[in-house]
Amino acid sequence: MSRYDQATLERHGLSPEEYGRICEMLGREPNLTELGMFSVMWSEHCSYKSSRVHLRTLPTGGPQVLQGPGENAGAIDIGDGLAAVFKIESHNHPSFIEPYQGAATGVGGIIRDIFTMGARPVALLNSLRFGPLTAPLARRIMEGVVAGIGGYGNSIGIPTVGGEIAFEPTYAGNPLVNVFCLGIARHEEIVKGIATGVGNPVYYVGAKTGRDGIHGATMASAEFDDKSAEKRPAVQVGDPFMEKLLLEACLEVMKSDALVGIQDMGAAGLTCSTSEMGSRGSAGIDIDVSRVPQRETGMTPYEIMLSESQERMLLVAKRGREAEVERIFEKWDLHAERIGEVTDDGLLRVRDHGTVVAEIPDRALTDEAPVYHRPMERPRYLDEVQTLDPSALPAGPAPGEVLLALLGSPAIASKQWVYRQYDHLVRADTLVLPGMGAGVIRVKGTSRALAMSVDGNGRYGYLDPYQGAVLAVAEAARNVACAGARPLGATNCLNFGNPERPAIMWQFARAVEGIGAACRALDVPITGGNVSLYNETDGQAIYPTPVIGVVGVLAQADRVLGRAFRAGGDAIVLLGEGRGEIGGSEYLKTVHGLVRGLPPALDLGRERALQDLLVALAADRLVQSAHDCSDGGLAVAVAECAFGTSLGAEIAVPEVALPGAAPALACAAALFGESASRVVLSVAPASVSAVLARAAAAGVPSRVIGRTGGDRLRMAVGAETILDVALAEAERVWQTALDACFARRVA
Amino acid sequence: MKFAIIVFPGSNRDEDARHVATHVLGQSAELVYHKDADLHGADAVILPGGFSYGDYLRTGAIARFSPVMGAVRAFAERGGPVVGICNGFQILIEAGLLPGALLRNRDLKFVCEFVHLRVEQTDTPFTRLAQPGQVLRMPVAHGEGNFFAEPDVLRSLEANRQVIFRYTDAAGRATDAANPNGSVHAIAGICNAARNVVGLMPHPEDACEAALGSTDGRVLFESIVATVAAGAAARPRPAVVTAATPRV
Numbered sequence: 001m002s003r004y005d006q007a008t009l010e011r012h013g014l015s016p017e018e019y020g021r022i023c024e025m026l027g028r029e030p031n032l033t034e035l036g037m038f039s040v041m042w043s044e045h046c047s048y049k050s051s052r053v054h055l056r057t058l059p060t061g062g063p064q065v066l067q068g069p070g071e072n073a074g075a076i077d078i079g080d081g082l083a084a085v086f087k088i089e090s091h092n093h094p095s096f097i098e099p100y101q102g103a104a105t106g107v108g109g110i111i112r113d114i115f116t117m118g119a120r121p122v123a124l125l126n127s128l129r130f131g132p133l134t135a136p137l138a139r140r141i142m143e144g145v146v147a148g149i150g151g152y153g154n155s156i157g158i159p160t161v162g163g164e165i166a167f168e169p170t171y172a173g174n175p176l177v178n179v180f181c182l183g184i185a186r187h188e189e190i191v192k193g194i195a196t197g198v199g200n201p202v203y204y205v206g207a208k209t210g211r212d213g214i215h216g217a218t219m220a221s222a223e224f225d226d227k228s229a230e231k232r233p234a235v236q237v238g239d240p241f242m243e244k245l246l247l248e249a250c251l252e253v254m255k256s257d258a259l260v261g262i263q264d265m266g267a268a269g270l271t272c273s274t275s276e277m278g279s280r281g282s283a284g285i286d287i288d289v290s291r292v293p294q295r296e297t298g299m300t301p302y303e304i305m306l307s308e309s310q311e312r313m314l315l316v317a318k319r320g321r322e323a324e325v326e327r328i329f330e331k332w333d334l335h336a337e338r339i340g341e342v343t344d345d346g347l348l349r350v351r352d353h354g355t356v357v358a359e360i361p362d363r364a365l366t367d368e369a370p371v372y373h374r375p376m377e378r379p380r381y382l383d384e385v386q387t388l389d390p391s392a393l394p395a396g397p398a399p400g401e402v403l404l405a406l407l408g409s410p411a412i413a414s415k416q417w418v419y420r421q422y423d424h425l426v427r428a429d430t431l432v433l434p435g436m437g438a439g440v441i442r443v444k445g446t447s448r449a450l451a452m453s454v455d456g457n458g459r460y461g462y463l464d465p466y467q468g469a470v471l472a473v474a475e476a477a478r479n480v481a482c483a484g485a486r487p488l489g490a491t492n493c494l495n496f497g498n499p500e501r502p503a504i505m506w507q508f509a510r511a512v513e514g515i516g517a518a519c520r521a522l523d524v525p526i527t528g529g530n531v532s533l534y535n536e537t538d539g540q541a542i543y544p545t546p547v548i549g550v551v552g553v554l555a556q557a558d559r560v561l562g563r564a565f566r567a568g569g570d571a572i573v574l575l576g577e578g579r580g581e582i583g584g585s586e587y588l589k590t591v592h593g594l595v596r597g598l599p600p601a602l603d604l605g606r607e608r609a610l611q612d613l614l615v616a617l618a619a620d621r622l623v624q625s626a627h628d629c630s631d632g633g634l635a636v637a638v639a640e641c642a643f644g645t646s647l648g649a650e651i652a653v654p655e656v657a658l659p660g661a662a663p664a665l666a667c668a669a670a671l672f673g674e675s676a677s678r679v680v681l682s683v684a685p686a687s688v689s690a691v692l693a694r695a696a697a698a699g700v701p702s703r704v705i706g707r708t709g710g711d712r713l714r715m716a717v718g719a720e721t722i723l724d725v726a727l728a729e730a731e732r733v734w735q736t737a738l739d740a741c742f743a744r745r746v747a
Numbered sequence: 748m749k750f751a752i753i754v755f756p757g758s759n760r761d762e763d764a765r766h767v768a769t770h771v772l773g774q775s776a777e778l779v780y781h782k783d784a785d786l787h788g789a790d791a792v793i794l795p796g797g798f799s800y801g802d803y804l805r806t807g808a809i810a811r812f813s814p815v816m817g818a819v820r821a822f823a824e825r826g827g828p829v830v831g832i833c834n835g836f837q838i839l840i841e842a843g844l845l846p847g848a849l850l851r852n853r854d855l856k857f858v859c860e861f862v863h864l865r866v867e868q869t870d871t872p873f874t875r876l877a878q879p880g881q882v883l884r885m886p887v888a889h890g891e892g893n894f895f896a897e898p899d900v901l902r903s904l905e906a907n908r909q910v911i912f913r914y915t916d917a918a919g920r921a922t923d924a925a926n927p928n929g930s931v932h933a934i935a936g937i938c939n940a941a942r943n944v945v946g947l948m949p950h951p952e953d954a955c956e957a958a959l960g961s962t963d964g965r966v967l968f969e970s971i972v973a974t975v976a977a978g979a980a981a982r983p984r985p986a987v988v989t990a991a992t993p994r995v
Contacts, residue, residue, distance in 0.1 A: 030867065154888070155798040157759020241757050241801025330780075423859045423888040427795075429954045430761040433960070443960065508898050557958065719957065 003029050012039035013112040018370060026365045030146035033302045033350065033358045037365065040215065040268035040306055041275060044533050047369035050499035051531045054512040058526045059519050064488050065527060069175070072113040072193050072263060073139050073529020075185070078553045085119035086182040088127075088454065088493040088549045090532035091704040094236070095177040096520045099144025102150065103177050107152040109710035110181040112264035112313070115247050118191035118254045119183030122427055123441050124153050126163040126179045127454040127493070127547045131172025133410050133741040138167070141175050143742065148238075149179070150337055156247065160422035161430055161452075162438030166411050168458055173537030178493040178530075180454050180549045184443060187323050193263035193685030195277035195285055195316045195342050200260055202274075202285055202340040206312040210295035212236045213269070213308025242311040249332040251315060256328065258321035260342075265312040266639050271365070272307045273314040275348050276334060278362040285700055287340030287697060288351040303349060316342060324696065347393035376509055377502035388583055388597030389662030390669075396591045397721040398634075399671060399715070404733050406526055407639060409590050413737035414643075417521050419485040429623040431560050437627060438479040442557045449557035451485035453477075453550055457631075458543030459584045464506040465544045469600045471676055474607050475630055476550035479682040481611035482626040484561045484618025485552030490519055492529035492548050497541025499533045507535075507544040515546060521604035522611065524550055559618050563627035563640060565647045568709035572641075572651055572689045574672045575610055576678035577701045578634060580656030580669030586631040602676040606700070610677050613698040622687045622694070635671040635723065637680045639713055639730055648727045651706030652716035667717040682708055748975040750776040751789030751817065755810045760796035760832065760928045763952045767792075771955045772968055790975040791828040791872070792819055793817055794835025797890070798951060806849065806891050808838035813846035816842055817852075818931055828872035828971055829944045833889055836936070836946030845946045846904065847896035852931025857890040861960065864912040864929050864935050864949055865919045871938045872974035873945040876966050883912075883963035885954035892948040894930035894937075904937060912936035912947055953973050 002009075002019065009019055009127055012035055022038050023029050030038060044050060060068040066083050067075035073087035081721040107124065114121045126149055133140035151192060153160050158181070195202070215235040253259055261281065270292070278285040289304040293455040299307075315336070317325045322338070323402065329336040343349070361368075394448025396402065408411050418435035431449055432440035438453040455476040461468030477487040492515055497504040535542040554560055582588050583597025617623045629637040638649050656673065658666040683691050695702035715723040715729055750768045754761045759777055768776035777787055784790060799810035806825075810816070823829045823844055831839035831893060839845045852858055865885050877883075904910055912935040916925040921933040928948070936947025951964025956963040 068968060147856070154857055154859075154890070155801060156758070157797060239796060239801070239804065244757055244759070244801075246797075331780075389928045419859055423857070425886050425888060425950070425953045425959075426759055426763065428760075428766055428956075428959060431958055444770075608877075 012036065012636065013043055013592065014039055018042060021370065025368065026360065027509045031358065032068065033305060034360055036302045036306050037271045037358060037360060041273055041365040042369050046268050046272060048531055049370045049372050050374050050505065050533060052371050053373055054509050054651060057512065058516050060525050060527065062523065062525045064563035065525050066187060067190065067527065069528045071528065072116045074188055074491060076119065076457060076527060076551065078450065081187055081445065083185050083187050083549050084182055084450055085114055085117045085185055086180065086491055086549065086551055087113050087528045088178055088180040088491045088547065089530040090493050090495060090537055091176065092495065092532050096141065096175055097139045097147055100148035102239050103145040103148030104152040105236050106177050107149055107308055108177045108238045108240065108243050109266045111156065111177045111243065112266065114181045114183035115250055116193060116262055117183065117185065118189045120251060121181050121183040123182045123439060123452065124158050124160040124179065125439055125452060125454045125549065126160065127456060128165045129161065129171040129176035129545065130167050132167050132170055133147050135172060136170055136583055136596040139742060144728055145175065145177055145363055146418050146421055152240045154222055154423040156244045157426050159424045159426050159430055160419065161424050161441060164432045164454060165415060165418065166458060167693055170458065170543045174535045174542050176545060178454070178547045180439065180491065181276060182450065182551060189254065191259065192261055192280065193277050194261035194281040195283050196260055196281040197319065197342055200316050200319050201322055201338050202287060202342060202343040203315040203317060204292055204312065204337045204339045205315060205334055207239060207242050207294040208293040209304055209307045210309045211299065211307060214303055223446060230461040236308050236310045239311050239591055241600060245332045245334055246311055246313055249329050249334050251271045252328050253325055256324055257316050258324045258603060260316040260318055262315045263311060265314060269306060269308050275362040277314065277316065278348055279366040281467040284343035284345040284347040284349065285340060286343050286349040287612065288354065290353045290532045291337055291339040293335065293337055301352045303694050305350060315394065320745050327680060331396040331508065338611060354578060356736055374505045374536065375502045376506040378506050379503035383594065385596050386598055390658045390665060393592055393661065393665055395662040395664035396668060397666060400725045402672060403635050403639065403723060403725060404586065404730060405590055406586060406636055407730055408737040409586065410741060411586060412430050412632050412636055414735045415738065417738040418740060431557060432483060435589060437496045437563045438483040440483050440560050447556055449554040449560055451483040451554060451588045453478045453479035455479065456545055456547035458545040459595050461511065461544035461546060462595065463584045463597065464599050465510040466514040468544065468580065469511040469546045470518045470602055470635055472546050472548045473497045473515055473518035473522065474602055475628065476548045477524055477611060480550050480552035480629045481614040482561060482628050483554070484559050484615060485554040486615045487522060487524045487550050487552040487611065489527050490524040490548055490550045490555060492526055492532045492597060495535050495545040495547065496533050497536045504541055511544055511546045515548065517551045518604060522608055556619065559621060561618050561623065561626045563625055563646045564625060565682045565708045566624040567684065568647050570682040570708045571682055571704045571710060572638065572684050573702055574678060574693060574705045575695060575702050576658060576740040577675065578653060578673060578678065579675045580658050580666065580671060581675045582669050582673045584631065585672065586675045587633065587668065600674050600676045607677045609698050610679065610700050613695060613700050614679060617691060622691050624684060627680045629680060630674065633672040633674050634678065635715055641680055641682065642713060642727055643731050646711045647708045648710035649706060649708050650714040653705055667722050670717045671723065672716060748775050748790040748972055749784045749788065749846040750774060750791050750793055751779045752776055752793045752795055753781060753799065753815055754778050755781045755799035755813060757799045757801055758795050758797035760952060764793045764795045767952045767955045767968055769964065772972060774972060779815060780907040782903060783816045784814045784818055786822055791971045792822055794831040794838050796833035796835060797859065799834055799838065805866050806834060807841035808836045811842040813995045817940060820844065823890050823944050826941065828974055830873055831946040832950060832952065833948055836948055839889065839944060839946045844944050845937060847894055847937065848898050849891050850895050851891050857888065858927050859888040860927065861886050862949060863915050863917050863925060867913055868908050868911050871942050871945050873970050874966050876970040876973055880919060882917065884961045885949045885951050889948055892930065894927040894934040894955060896931065901931065903967050906941060909937050909940065910934050911938050918952050
């Protein structure tokens with residue numbers, strides 16, 4: 001008979017089988033502190049128990065990979081002896097409960113993951129999903145999330161250089177807040193989260209430990225329901241100033257060579273950092289919680305080990321170098337508290353005033369956590385939603401009206417309302433401003449620049465999880481290539497529903513397969529990432545939403561390309577082919593109110609050829625601007641190239657075949673369909689023939705579709721001009737739509 | 748010449764300022780930690796942008812007590828050029844080296860964007876190479892940059908020509924739409940009565956290279972270099988030279 005009743009185990013998110021396994025590993029029943037430690041480490045959030053078997057299939061290697069998954073962040077070689085260290089992470093659940101702090105601490109957490117690796121964080125991106133902004137709750141959540149991201153990043157002084165936002169009803173009760181951070185380190189400076197060397201001191205640095213966030217990891221591993229608001233205490237409060245001090249002090253300590261390993265305390269706090277560091281070093285760690293600086297009185301070992309208070313780090317230093325380490329933290333007004341030491345018995349031993357209160361093999365908490373092959377089943381909804389009969393669709397409004405409707409939809413409209421609140425210029429490296437495609441920063445001291453993009457399309461994922469994932473990888477890499485950078489590595493944030501449902505698990509598995517296929521074909525190995533499951537509210541799962549971050553390198557920073565037209569009279573060249581694919585498109589949703597059909601097809605070989613071509617064209621300065629076609633298709637892409645330039649555009653594209661559809665609908669499909677692997681270039685007249693020849697040689701379809709100039713956006717399908725709007729009017733609609741959503745707020 | 752760039756806990760544009768001083772201007776620069784009570788022989792002082800002490804209290808309210816501020820004050824009183832940018836401006840105000848106050852932005856949100864400034868006065872160490880009325884394009888990035896002063900203070904600032912920069916549109920007109928934070932009289936930067944201490948909210952240090960979208964900030968840093976050079980020419984410091992020169 002167990003010493004814990006069913007309710008206690010359930011509260012700890014442990015099944016009876018898992019409890020049995022714990023007893024087996026320990027050779028006895030766990031005490032309550034140990035039960036709590038297993039509970040957080042075996043939670044989905046920390047153990048990846050449902051996702052691990054699938055994640056193993058992802059490509060993670062390559063000559064450019066310096067650090068693959070398993071560390072605090074991944075790292076790729078960017079030349080000149082430098083590494084880009086990056087990762088994306090979700091903070092979805094906390095951001096729903098408390099938008100400002102949830103998002104802020106998400107930023108803080110990912111920044112710690114990066115500087116823990118010995119890299120100086122230099123750029124942030126984010127990928128956000130909210131419910132439609134017509135609902136006050138969605139506006140409140142978005143306003144809080146944006147302010148929280150800004151509040152943390154601005155203060156600590158890391159520029160937020162880009163991102164993406166989309167709105168769907170499916171995210172109304174479960175927003176997504178995925179934050180990406182990138183840092184730069186010299187290869188030899190990369191530090192690992194490892195504990196070795198018997199007798200080496202274990203230090204605790206940073207904020208004091210409070211009762212905040214206890215069981216945060218367990219919360220992130222459960223669905224939401226009407227009781228979720230009661231979980232408020234599980235959200236933590238961020239202190240970017242403390243983190244700024246930690247960042248500077250830790251980077252200084254790392255340079256001193258007195259350090260063995262370091263890890264931040266994120267999810268599962270002290271339990272996770274001690275067990276993972278010990279586990280990686282095949283060592284044990286012996287700590288005394290009475291030495292842990294505490295913000296509140298009367299905290300139990302259980303609470304101290306499970307607290308997720310922010311801005312805390314665990315360090316293992318070299319014995320004999322203690323004074324050096326302590327001096328550096330003292331300089332930054334931080335107190336480094338020695339809480340224990342490294343042992344050789346592979347045990348995480350926790351004491352309270354000397355008395356052992358928990359003793360667990362660290363591998364039992366980490367590598368030996370359960371791994372599940374959860375049952376999978378193709379969801380039944382797919383057959384229904386994948387059918388789309390164009391002949392049943394009405395012709396819809398005139399193309400000019402459609403363009404304005406799309407430009408004014410929050411998903412496509414200018415996001416200036418958002419990125420104006422983010423310091424995107426601090427560090428004086430930002431070469432491409434937010435809202436203009438990939439984020440691009442120069443690497444001081446070299447000729448290089450880094451381009452980065454995060455992308456994902458939940459509607460595509462809903463209609464076909466595999467294809468949605470392929471398209472997400474391709475778009476992120478294409479955005480990087482449009483800037484002229486060669487995509488080198490990727491990180492993924494996988495946002496899904498409850499994995500205990502076979503249909504959700506099937507979506508997850510298919511998405512991971514899609515990511516794997518696309519990353520292999522485009523040679524962007526996955527170097528790390530994060531899985532966020534249980535994104536459900538009241539039994540309703542979100543769209544399967546894999547978000548992919550891709551990082552690429554420009555050998556010559558001055559060859560960077562933006563999306564904006566540069567001169568009147570330039571040729572507008574379309575790379576790739578439009579096939580009028582409207583399945584899952586913004587057009588179908590905005591104009592026809594439908595989320596149906598199949599997402600666009602994509603040939604990975606052609607995509608690779610397109611991206612290689614873009615990098616070569618930029619390197620040889622043959623094009624003036626480049627912008628990929630995504631939401632809203634070609635018409636929106638061309639309009640976006642024109643915004644901010646006072647240069648209009650005139651284009652003509654071929655008709656597309658849409659069997660059974662009204663002619664007007666086929667025209668709309670040509671302009672607003674979202675066929676993949678397409679890029680809009682502007683090319684100086686003297687370079688046009690060279691560009692077309694290079695495209696032909698690369699096997700990439702290309703054609704001149706028009707030219708820049710004038711003050712209108714004029715578009716023809718076949719021989720007939722069917723869209724003719726004033727550039728100023730289109731730009732006004734696009735520029736003011738998001739502001740208008742928030743101006744509508746009731747005082 | 749040598750710049751001292753003061754690093755408070757939470758400063759975050761200190762490296763931007765150093766980059767401009769060294770890599771763009773080719774001068775020397777030293778980051779001086781706030782616990783230092785000495786400026787290490789610098790010819791000019793920059794208080795950089797950031798969130799000193801997290802700005803949890805009134806911006807700049809704690810930083811002004813840092814040991815280094817005694818040295819900065821003494822340096823300013825001797826007539827040395829001192830420039831506070833963004834958080835540095837806030838600190839100079841809290842330290843009483845500049846008048847007025849910086850309140851939360853009019854729309855209560857952080858604002859990061861390129862703006863235009865009109866140079867109002869050119870007889871400061873920060874603007875001597877600029878043209879009167881010249882319009883400069885550079886970014887702002889702040890949550891509390893809404894300059895405010897009591898009417899009598901404002902009158903004296905205007906009467907003494909202490910308003911150095913105003914927010915304007917690209918054509919140099921001080922319109923409401925061109926004012927990013929609601930500052931009274933569209934004030935973006937001011938100087939002290941002695942004109943050697945200047946504070947401004949916008950970031951010239953992020954606008955000194957074409958790759959970053961503007962080179963308009965350079966003239967301000969070059970003005971400091973010219974000021975120091977002129978000062979050195981006018982008042983050579985014989986003590987150092989003679990001590991090192993053997994008597995013949």
